[in-house]
Amino acid sequence: MKRSFWSQAVCAALLALACAGAVRSAEPANDTGRAVYERWCSHCHDPGLHHPGTNALTVKYKGVKPGVIREWTDLTPELVRFWVRNGISVMPPFRKTEITDTQLTALAQYLSPQSVEPSR
Amino acid sequence: MKTPPGIREADFRRAMSEFERVIGAEWTFSSDADLDLYRDAYSPLKGQPGELLAAAALAPDSTEKVQQIVRIANRYGIPLYPISTGRNLGYGGAAPAYSGSVVLDLKRMNRILEVNERNAYALVEPGVSYFDLYNHIRERGLKLWIDCPDPGWGSVLGNAIDRGGGYTMAQYRNHFDAHCGMEVVLPDGELLRTGMGAIPNATTWQQYKSGCGPLLDGIFSQSNFGIVTKMGFWLMPEPEAYLRCTISVPRYQDLTPLVDTLNYLENARIVTGFPDIATPLLAYPPVGQVQLWNETGPPSLAPEHQALLREAKLGYSSQLEAYGMRTGIPYWQLWVSYYGPMEVIEAQWQATQRHFRRIEGASFREVDRLQLPIETDQAFAHHEPEFGVPSLRAFSIGARSPWNPTPSHGHMWFSPIIPRTGEAIIEANRVFGEAARELDMPLFQSFTMPACFWERAFIFILATPVTEDAATNKHYLDGFRKLIEVGGSHGWGEYRTAPVFQKAVMDVYSFNNHALMRLHETLKDAIDPKGILSPGRYDIWPKHLRGGRR
Numbered sequence: 001m002k003r004s005f006w007s008q009a010v011c012a013a014l015l016a017l018a019c020a021g022a023v024r025s026a027e028p029a030n031d032t033g034r035a036v037y038e039r040w041c042s043h044c045h046d047p048g049l050h051h052p053g054t055n056a057l058t059v060k061y062k063g064v065k066p067g068v069i070r071e072w073t074d075l076t077p078e079l080v081r082f083w084v085r086n087g088i089s090v091m092p093p094f095r096k097t098e099i100t101d102t103q104l105t106a107l108a109q110y111l112s113p114q115s116v117e118p119s120r
Numbered sequence: 121m122k123t124p125p126g127i128r129e130a131d132f133r134r135a136m137s138e139f140e141r142v143i144g145a146e147w148t149f150s151s152d153a154d155l156d157l158y159r160d161a162y163s164p165l166k167g168q169p170g171e172l173l174a175a176a177a178l179a180p181d182s183t184e185k186v187q188q189i190v191r192i193a194n195r196y197g198i199p200l201y202p203i204s205t206g207r208n209l210g211y212g213g214a215a216p217a218y219s220g221s222v223v224l225d226l227k228r229m230n231r232i233l234e235v236n237e238r239n240a241y242a243l244v245e246p247g248v249s250y251f252d253l254y255n256h257i258r259e260r261g262l263k264l265w266i267d268c269p270d271p272g273w274g275s276v277l278g279n280a281i282d283r284g285g286g287y288t289m290a291q292y293r294n295h296f297d298a299h300c301g302m303e304v305v306l307p308d309g310e311l312l313r314t315g316m317g318a319i320p321n322a323t324t325w326q327q328y329k330s331g332c333g334p335l336l337d338g339i340f341s342q343s344n345f346g347i348v349t350k351m352g353f354w355l356m357p358e359p360e361a362y363l364r365c366t367i368s369v370p371r372y373q374d375l376t377p378l379v380d381t382l383n384y385l386e387n388a389r390i391v392t393g394f395p396d397i398a399t400p401l402l403a404y405p406p407v408g409q410v411q412l413w414n415e416t417g418p419p420s421l422a423p424e425h426q427a428l429l430r431e432a433k434l435g436y437s438s439q440l441e442a443y444g445m446r447t448g449i450p451y452w453q454l455w456v457s458y459y460g461p462m463e464v465i466e467a468q469w470q471a472t473q474r475h476f477r478r479i480e481g482a483s484f485r486e487v488d489r490l491q492l493p494i495e496t497d498q499a500f501a502h503h504e505p506e507f508g509v510p511s512l513r514a515f516s517i518g519a520r521s522p523w524n525p526t527p528s529h530g531h532m533w534f535s536p537i538i539p540r541t542g543e544a545i546i547e548a549n550r551v552f553g554e555a556a557r558e559l560d561m562p563l564f565q566s567f568t569m570p571a572c573f574w575e576r577a578f579i580f581i582l583a584t585p586v587t588e589d590a591a592t593n594k595h596y597l598d599g600f601r602k603l604i605e606v607g608g609s610h611g612w613g614e615y616r617t618a619p620v621f622q623k624a625v626m627d628v629y630s631f632n633n634h635a636l637m638r639l640h641e642t643l644k645d646a647i648d649p650k651g652i653l654s655p656g657r658y659d660i661w662p663k664h665l666r667g668g669r670r
Contacts, residue, residue, distance in 0.1 A: 059520050089529060
């Protein structure tokens with residue numbers, strides 16, 4: 001049952017990836033998204049050796065993608081939502097008392113290149 | 121809709137409606153997707169029968185709402201399982217000890233109620249993380265340090281009542297011991313304050329721990345007798361300077377005097393920082409460099425060194441010792457540190473060297489000499505929690521890296537307390553090494569060193585990986601329980617453990633036919649007769665779930 005949930009979620013995320021161009025941020029400067037990133041994601045995903053998420057992704061993608069998720073060009077809001085609510089490897093999922101659905105939408109837009117803000 | 125065991129669905133629906141009236145629909149969770157977020161991300165039983173799961177979750181934002189929820193739960197007999205930030209990963213996460221409980225998620229209670237620089241204390245709610253408290257202090261330019269464990273997103277309050285530890289001076293790095301005053305909601309919804317807080321309008325709640333009369337704070341840690349909604353902590357005044365040094369000794373037998381001398385120096389407050397014992401010859405790092413080794417890889421060893429390591433028994437062979445003496449690689453290396461005015465800590469370092477010179481061949485090195493404060497970024501060049509700087513670097517443990525191409529899906533901490541002696545280090549390696557080999561548990565390479573979180577004892581802490589394979593996890597789960605028994609048979613017990621192991625661990629604490637557990641149960645029956653609060657936490661069950669045992 002759990003496997004089926006994961007498969008569906010991954011399919012949904014991949015489908016969303018295919019449709020990525022359709023999503024755009026309405027916010028010119030996504031302060032909420034940036035704040036959520038800084039509070040919850042930056043400690044593992046910022047550039048530099050001391051960030052285990054960045055190190056893990058660097059090794060996983062072997063140069064095909066950057067290790068720093070803010071530099072990804074194909075990250076969709078749906079993928080961000082999926083990983084935040086499901087986790088992966090040693091990264092646990094985040095509860096709604098930590099990142100609300102509204103904050104997650106802002107984070108997803110902040111991290112998605114199609115909703116890029118100039119200073120991201 | 122999931123329902124707690126023994127609760128009729130209609131009653132649970134009514135109770136949920138009442139909960140919702142208290143906290144609002146947005147903070148009342150019962151869908152499968154929402155409840156998935158309350159699973160233990162590092163559970164070895166994930167997706168398997170026996171996984172501990174919540175029936176619902178509630179997220180109040182005030183003590184008053186916690187009281188109202190508790191009263192409703194009491195009326196319906198609904199089990200509640202409070203969590204603070206839910207980040208107790210490796211020790212159970214956000215999942216309840218009793219499947220079908222309603223998780224009481226206190227993350228929204230995230231107020232830092234006071235930070236007092238003059239008397240160096242803070243008063244916080246359960247949802248306040250180490251990052252929050254650190255940032256609060258930095259933003260206000262207060263000359264105070266926090267003591268944090270490795271992952272900075274944990275709850276200051278939650279970690280303390282789970283009796284976690286950190287990395288600065290002994291009186292701060294024992295987080296429960298560093299607390300001063302609690303506010304607690306009892307299982308009937310009553311509110312109490314401990315210590316001086318029991319005086320209305322108390323002015324010294326965070327300055328004097330014990331008040332007058334029986335000191336009860338301890339019964340609200342690792343237990344299920346109340347919900348701690350506020351807690352005070354003594355903070356460390358920002359030191360003027362920091363000195364980190366190493367003492368290296370050449371022979372296997374030097375371990376015993378090394379530890380004994382350390383004990384004297386720390387107990388006498390001559391060594392003031394986190395002591396950390398490594399063994400360069402056996403290629404085991406100090407705790408403070410585990411993250412660095414995960415990030416940059418372990419040092420490479422000469423082929424001769426590797427071959428000798430493979431042949432060593434319990435970390436010893438005369439050839440290995442001779443190799444170390446020939447190449448200058450120390451058998452043991454103690455890292456010590458000091459906080460304070462430079463002229464004081466230099467004198468402490470001088471006294472330290474004088475004491476260790478009794479060990480023939482001891483050598484000394486100054487590693488870091490820093491005037492404080494330093495910037496947050498600078499702390500990362502060292503071991504940041506030793507500067508009270510929280511981070512998430514610890515998630516390098518198990519994460520994918522060039523040296524770990526197969527990442528884990530979490531880990532379970534096996535963490536027995538052993539005596540703080542050199543003999544105990546050797547004995548723990550023998551006992552757990554033999555058991556781990558017999559049980560086929562991937563815990564040991566050649567030799568393991570314990571951690572010095574506590575002043576008077578070691579924690580022989582080992583990470584057991586959680587994988588994607590259920591059969592492997594089951595194997596490790598069974599092996600872990602067996603290791604607990606093995607430790608118990610040598611007089612060693614865990615300091616803390618995940619709910620799936622709490623029965624096994626508490627069974628070890630069995631002196632006089634489990635007299636301690638029988639008292640826990642007597643207290644449980646008196647304080648929480650309906651057994652609504654965290655049933656089964658640390659194996660303390662209410663009467664109706666005890667199955668007639670003991």
